[in-house]
Amino acid sequence: MSENNTDGASYSEQMLESARRNNTELLLQIKVELKNDNVKLSHLINTTSEVITMNSPLHIGCQLGNWEWLDIVLDIEGVEIDHKNRRGQTPLHLAVMYANNEPDHGTFIVDNLLDAGANPTITDSDNLKPINYISTPNEKLSQLLESAEYAISMEIPPETQLDMLDDKDDTPSDSDEDV
Numbered sequence: 001m002s003e004n005n006t007d008g009a010s011y012s013e014q015m016l017e018s019a020r021r022n023n024t025e026l027l028l029q030i031k032v033e034l035k036n037d038n039v040k041l042s043h044l045i046n047t048t049s050e051v052i053t054m055n056s057p058l059h060i061g062c063q064l065g066n067w068e069w070l071d072i073v074l075d076i077e078g079v080e081i082d083h084k085n086r087r088g089q090t091p092l093h094l095a096v097m098y099a100n101n102e103p104d105h106g107t108f109i110v111d112n113l114l115d116a117g118a119n120p121t122i123t124d125s126d127n128l129k130p131i132n133y134i135s136t137p138n139e140k141l142s143q144l145l146e147s148a149e150y151a152i153s154m155e156i157p158p159e160t161q162l163d164m165l166d167d168k169d170d171t172p173s174d175s176d177e178d179v
Helices: 011-020 024-033 038-047 057-064 067-073 091-101 103-115 139-154 158-170
Strands: none
Touching (some): 011 024, 024 067, 057 067, 057 091, 067 103, 091 103
């Protein structure tokens, strides 16, 4: 994969710029240049980050509330949604912080991140979960994050699911007793 296009900026630089400016046209241009290869595109998004903050393009889009850009990226298979920056924060942490200043739009973004599989139980380097970053009253945002945390706590781990299937196979059924 060629790292540069004709104007000299690397795909990583272009990706960061598209996230900063909510530039869906640039994002779609990169996608076309990568021949709509979701593996290459997700790899580019997952491995690109700002030097100081280590924010990925997804972090930047969430921090700035750039929904149009995020909407495209969240549909790309293989994009790492819970990538951590230098402070151990995920894009969900930054979306919650954005929601403090833009409650309706930020809550909408958080809701979509959760729908895309963002994990609300991940703690950052200060041992804070996204819900801990709510600094202004926002009942809808609090309920969204609490519900998502509860749903995760109720999930049955895959190992346990396999054990349950094994136990079910060992249990005699009614038809076994009739034989």
